[in-house]
Amino acid sequence: MSATAVGFGDSRAARFWNATIGKKIVMAASGAVLFLFVVAHLLGNLQVFLGAEHFNAYARLLRVEPALLWAARLGLLTMVVLHVWASFQLLLLNKMEARPVGYVKKKNIGSSYASRTMYWSGPIIAAFVIYHLMQFTLGIGGTPFEEGKAYENLVAGFQVIPISIFYLIAMAMLMTHLFHGVWSAFQTLGVNHPRYTPMLRTLAKLIAIALFLGFASIPVGVMTGIVHT
């Protein structure tokens, strides 16, 4: 068997991790933290519509205490590593091992498109995050960058149309990822109720769409000239 095979180690943590449900619980919990980060990130970013001064002040505020900044960064990085690591192991199990011979004909009759494409939307979001950090944190994304001038960097970055379009695609992927991910995390953690789960699934979609519209408004705002230097 593979990396996901039961390698019955001695510790309880190892055994939790070795069970497929254990990995899923890790994915749900790390996904929940990342989801909350995304919501907070959007709320922060929307301040771009308040003008350069306000936005740059917000950017500076985030960096006031380097120790806190790095704690947050390492915490998020840990969540990303856990989320990706678990999903990658499960991907190998599910797609490479669990069904060695596929069907000649197979119809999907009960699942949503978003739920079946988590393994596509996930990696695209990951690629986006890497570029996003290169562009606006490290300043090596190929667009004009000046330390401490978040607003100007953002406007210059999004004036490059292909980059803005890539951002929009990535945000659409994030939306589909959350269509399924938000309610699925509850299911994995053991919360399912005939009254609340349908509401939760609708709510998950609404939140995902709201996040998409929120994030998309920024590159669109730059491209249409509403946000400018």
Added chain:
Amino acid sequence: MNLTLHIWRQKNASSPGKMVRYEVKDVNPEMSVLEMLDVLNEELTLKGEDPVTFEHDCREGICGCCGFMINGVAHGPQAATTTCQLTMRHFKDGDELFLEPWRAKAFPIVKDLMVDRSALDRIIAAGGYVSAPTGSPQDANAILIAKENADLAMDAAACIGCGACVAACPNAAAALFTGAKISHLGLLPQGQPERVERALNMVAQLTVEGFGSCTNIGECEAVCPKQIHIEVISRMNADFRAASRKSRKEPYQDPSEFRRWSFGLKS
């Protein structure tokens, strides 16, 4: 009605298989899919050919023996219906049907459309039972059970272990099956003493058998002939989570023991 069938033919687990085309004429719409195959098999036998092997027993939708993919859907197009209960009137003249066995690493093919589902038995053996001492029967009302829980447990207990959930799952996971068994016992007072160990052992057995992992997408509940809801999966997840925290056993039972038992290697 006349139909064209494409059936997976495979001599045994080790030989390669392929889809073979058959024409069946004058199919009676009142026949079940299995009866239609019976007719085909009679013809094949008369011609001296090897009849198509498929599993069946009760033919009334309660034993869980039957089942194969019909045009890419486990148990065919009719919801809440086993293959044996699916009548030919749901198809029309000239239809082409693709019949394939359940596909999963944990379900090796025995022959043609028949797979070995003993992996599900081993999951049960890992904890899907209650250890009840036998003796004189106690008073029927001695153990009180809330009506709602009795109903939910009964819904979960409707699982016939046919394996359609595994077949329909893109990950070949057995989450709906195992969730149904864990829910059925976990909702009743009799199931409480072993609840913690049950969740840990049955879930561990899932991995040992080579099933995939659940991605909560719901293909399983769509094909389940007993309409078991994926709520049972979340109940299993909750039990597993609670059990991982509560269990005092260190280490818990090695599921490979069950495998040895199942293959007769252990006394």
